[in-house]
Amino acid sequence: MRALVVYCHPDPQSFTAAVRALVEEKLSAAGAETRTLDLYARGFSPALAQQEWQRYLEGAHEGVAEDVAALRWCDTLIFVYPTWWYGLPAMLKGWLDRVLLPDVAFLMPDETHRNIRPGLRHIARLGVFTTGGASRLLTFFVGAPGKRTLLRGLGQLCAPRRRTAFAMHYGMDSSTAESRMRHLTRVSREMDRLIGPLPRTAEARA
Template sequence: MRALVVYCHPKPDSFNAGVLRLVLEKLDAAGAEVKVSDLYADGFQPILSAGELDSYLDCPGNVGPVEREVEKVRWCDTLIFVYPTWWYGLPAMLKGWLDRVLLPDVAFLMPDQHNATIRPGLTHITRLGVFTTCGASWWLTRFIGAPGRRTLLRGVRLLCAKRCRTAFAAHYLMDSSTGPSREAHLKRVSAKLDKFLGLARERGAGSAVSA
């Protein structure tokens, strides 16, 4: 397993940082090779410039400004996002990563004389995980339409392998969270990751053998 974790939060002591640590622990337990794109710590530039837009369809030259990130995307078979939901969607930094990195001939193939619409370009990705926090409640987030979740678990998911496995967990009402609510959420994330990464099956097999 080759996992790319895209992490987006400006504060190293955030609850999201705790979720990231749990994700990395679980990946290590699964024996995965791991690369992390810590967008704030890495100083990622999220703005798609006029020059990049002009060369957006110039493949493969369009990857030049973000070649390091593109190489990570092409390398991984597991893609995991950890971020806070702001205004019901993705932080500007993360949206900028999608804009600049998930390019034509990287994430999707453009229409041509034989195809009227775009085609998936991330078919090497067989697992897609999304772990976030939301200040709003579950019902309000759903009422608005959960645009951040839809962007990743529908939009990006459609570009991945046909049977791509997904995992999602959100701590809602984060602004009024408590120690117990955060602890309970980390337990949910842990269980989701065990299933997502196949650790639950491994433990079950081990129990059967020992019994």
């Protein structure tokens, strides 16, 4: 297993950091090769610059070559981040904008294909672990855009029979030590399921 953890939080002492530590601990125990991209620690720039935009269709990797290489290397992709305004933090959204490039994450339409085609079929496991201040009901009323972007939007570019895992601590602003411990227990269960043996057909695709 080759796991890429994309971590996005500005505070290394946050509860999200504890979730990341648990995710990495589970991967290590499973014998996975693991790479972590800590976006804030690296000072990642989320803005898509004019020059990058102008060369977007060329799949230019300037400034994100390490990230592109890691994305191509992994067969397991895990995101750990806080949900802000029901969606992805600007830093993480910018990572998607700059790294999930044509000919990396997807193939552009052409004369014989009207729609984009998946470029991440080697990724057989996709995990999303997040926290949010809103309640579960309000988050789903709004549409849970962060979850949809990663599990549905990005997920469609991955292996057809990918295994997915999701855990969110809702109501973080009123969380307790007990609720946070329950969430870590859920993350642990989801990780055990995510990194368990894949069906042979999925392993062959990965």
